Amino acid sequence: MTADKPLRADARRNRDLLIAKAREVFDDGDFFDLRFDDFARLAGVGTGTLYRHFPTREALAEAVYHGEVAALCDRARQLQAALPAAEAVATFLRGVVDHIAAHEGMARTLATLMADRSGALAEGSRALERAVADLVAEAAREGAVRDDVDTGAVLMALHGIGAAHGRPGWRTEADDLITLVLDGLRHPR
Known part of the structure; x- marks a missing residue:
């Protein structure tokens, strides 16, 4: 095909x-x-x-992975269009945590299957990074968040949350980490 x-x-x-x-x-x-x-x-x-x-199984896993990334990116665009920028960032980041919580089995399966398909993972990471960068940049333009924070730092926090999803009490810790990230992003007044 x-x-x-x-x-x-x-x-x-x-x-x-x-x-x-x-x-x-x-x-x-x-x-x-x-x-x-x-x-x-x-x-x-x-x-x-x-x-x-x-x-192959891996081809099917890659299609699922790309669908999940596309859904998250679409969600970011929808939030950006519908909400004030700072609220869109917060809603998106908390929504990613909800997504990880709702799809823990998928995350484990995809991580196992996609481990040797770094090109496919990198492509998805770049798409997600662009979506987060757009959200943060818009919030920075509005003066709602700092303009000196690299999007990679926000993604690193999300990746850390995803990697830690098996920890006892991870959800509370994940929510606390998102609060910490959002507090760190806020523009000092």
């Missing part, structure tokens, strides 16, 4: 079914318990359809 050629409606639907089923299985933490062919059956499509869209 080439990226240049648009998919027919039925092919797009089948691809979306496979990705949705993979997300569900990732969230449940059952991904490694299934044969790869089982995704086709669970999604209600044929095995040929599975392999036509995703020849």
